[in-house]
Amino acid sequence: MKQQLKIAVCIKQVPDTGQIKWTQNNTIDRTNMDSIINLCDEYALEMAFNIKEAYKDKQTQISVFSMGPYKACEILKYALALGCDNAYLITDKVFLGSDSYITSKILAQAIKYVFQDEFDLVICGQFASDGDTAQTGVGIAVNLNIPVVTYISSLIEVNDDSIVVQQNFEDSFNIVKLPLKSLMCVINNNCKLRNPNVLGYMLSQRKDIKILTANDLGFERNQVGLQGSPTYVYNAYRYNEDNNREKKIYSNLSSNDGAKIILKEVQKLFDYYED
Amino acid sequence: MNDILIFGEFSISNKLRPCVFQLLSKANYLKNKLDDSKLKLLILSPSDLNFDEIINELKYYNIDEIIIVKNDNFKEFNSDYYYNCIKNIVLEVNPKIFLIGGTNIGRTIAPMISNSLHTGLTADCIELDINDEKNLSATRPTFGGELMATIWSKTYPQMATVRENVFKIEKFDENNPTIIFKDYNFQEYKSKLSLIKQIKREINNDLANARIILSGGMGLKNKEGFAKLENLANIMGAQIGGSRLIVEAGFASSNIQIGQTGQSVAADLYIAFGISGAIQHLCGIKNCKKIIAINNDPNAPIFNHCDIGIVDDAALVIEQLENLLSQKV
Incomplete structure (x- = not known):
């Protein structure tokens, strides 16, 4: 039995899309936008800690990876404070504009570079709240040539050389066994997430975030970024589908008058049902 | 090709x-x-x-x-x-x-x-x-x-x-x-993944068949805010729904999520409290007959996709609705 377990967790920093404010010109007001750790990735970290705790007699080492600008160090520091052992920031201006195909390639290459194949699990969030392509985790697995299980909602048990999880599909819950050396994509399951404590923050101060560049990972400029990506955004715009809605907007009513308008509509409907 | x-x-x-x-x-x-x-x-x-x-x-x-x-x-x-x-x-x-x-x-x-x-x-x-x-x-x-x-x-x-x-x-x-x-011949190939058990999922159709839906988003701010809307839905005899963000925040359960990632609905009346109107959400409600939206951001996209829009704090309107309904009973 192997005594060591090496887990890589991939996380992403995303704009807080819950707080988006629009300008009058239909552009997003980015001036006051916060950056946060992607929610699914918090569950990916939680999963890594749960696995570490379940493997009582193994020595587990959790390394966290993020690709992005220097600002993404914020979420790597957070992961270190939670108790991750190592943190890697994958950053280079030539990576700018990479689509999910290229991003998977870069992340997979970073994992290979750091571990030289000596790792047991890669854990990713199922999707990112900004792009929501849900492709990067799966893509990393293909690039690393390891099995992947997606839409994982919970950890059922750990065995010597395998892990059992619940996978959620539209019409079934599947209990699936995956081998060590595989990739897990985790969804938000509303479980309680741990918070960093003071000791965690103090210990994390002593840990460095290691930087990996395109040069370290052996990528040429034309292989990555916008140039290397098979897809590109031809056009982006604010959604304004034509619709026949009345769009009667009340801007200066008291809350009481607003409530009355709503109740009138509800009443109309009840009258209609009674007829 | x-x-x-x-x-x-x-x-x-x-x-x-x-x-x-x-x-x-x-x-x-x-x-x-x-x-x-x-x-x-x-x-x-x-x-x-x-x-x-x-x-x-x-x-x-x-x-x-x-x-x-x-x-x-x-x-x-x-x-x-x-x-x-x-x-x-x-x-x-x-x-x-x-x-x-x-x-x-x-x-x-x-x-x-x-x-x-x-x-x-x-x-x-x-x-x-x-x-x-x-x-x-x-x-x-x-x-x-x-x-x-x-x-x-x-x-x-x-x-x-x-x-x-x-x-x-x-x-x-x-x-x-x-x-x-x-x-298809897999020859020597054998997957290392194995299915231990498959549990059939029961689909909840309450929302899909609902006539009136009260739905909450991040404008309700927290669990208590959403609970107040649930209470109002109970009083009215309406179904409760939620946006993806309020579900992700853990304030509402995932089986009431409305939108492309959740359920599509076709209610006679859909009232959105504090939902800004992400495209995925709008896709899920486009078959509703009438849509009322309450949001304190006058530029929220949902105001372009509703029949009646009220620019106001959703929590305040919920409070007033509760008051009005308790007077009626």
Whole structure:
């Protein structure tokens, strides 16, 4: 039995899309936008800690990876404070504009570079709240040539050389066994997430975030970024589908008058049902 | 090499999922814009399944060729076996466009195929078209559903996934597609993943059939805010719903999520409290007869997609509604 377990967790920093404010010109007001750790990735970290705790007699080492600008160090520091052992920031201006195909390639290459194949699990969030392509985790697995299980909602048990999880599909819950050396994509399951404590923050101060560049990972400029990506955004715009809605907007009513308008509509409907 | 290939995903009861027929309908529109294009459907099936009924159903979509690959490893979903086989069939068929339903299975398989074939994939499209260069033009929501992006791909096959119920089913005159049965041989290959147990999921239809829905978003700020809306829904005899963000924040349970990732609804009256109106949410409520929106941001997108809009703090309006209703009783 192997005594060591090496887990890589991939996380992403995303704009807080819950707080988006629009300008009058239909552009997003980015001036006051916060950056946060992607929610699914918090569950990916939680999963890594749960696995570490379940493997009582193994020595587990959790390394966290993020690709992005220097600002993404914020979420790597957070992961270190939670108790991750190592943190890697994958950053280079030539990576700018990479689509999910290229991003998977870069992340997979970073994992290979750091571990030289000596790792047991890669854990990713199922999707990112900004792009929501849900492709990067799966893509990393293909690039690393390891099995992947997606839409994982919970950890059922750990065995010597395998892990059992619940996978959620539209019409079934599947209990699936995956081998060590595989990739897990985790969804938000509303479980309680741990918070960093003071000791965690103090210990994390002593840990460095290691930087990996395109040069370290052996990528040429034309292989990555916008140039290397098979897809590109031809056009982006604010959604304004034509619709026949009345769009009667009340801007200066008291809350009481607003409530009355709503109740009138509800009443109309009840009258209609009674007829 | 102008062909369009569609992946025919089965539901747990071995019926083709609605998204397959929806994609076939849309593919007819795309095919008409391409020269000399054939529409093909790929189905993976266990060996013993009878196809008479399925093939009969498929006669109304102008399909040129149905490829049915049989192997007992396709009894349940296993990403390794599906990926291994689909990849080889795609290489063989060499389509220009490959479309897959945006189900959890589809969204697992699609990136496996695209990454291994080194081609582009656009997820969760809400519109597909053919551009002037006779390539796929795929439009999808991005940035948390606040922006639309039209994406082009430099590589082939051009791949896209589309969520269930985004496109409508459109039937055509009866035709007779060529049916090709294939046995697939995995030889020595054995997946390291194994299914231990499969539990059938009960689908909650309360929301899909609801006549009045009160739905809450992040404008309600916290769990207590959402609980107040639930209470109001109880008093009114309405169903309760929630946006993706309020579910993700843990203030509402995931089985009441409305939108592309949750359920699509068609209520007579839909009242959105503190929901800004991400595209995915708007897609899920577009079949409601009347929509009322309450939001304190006058620029919130939902005000362009409602019948009555009230610019106000949703929590205050909920409080007033409660007051008015208690006076009535």
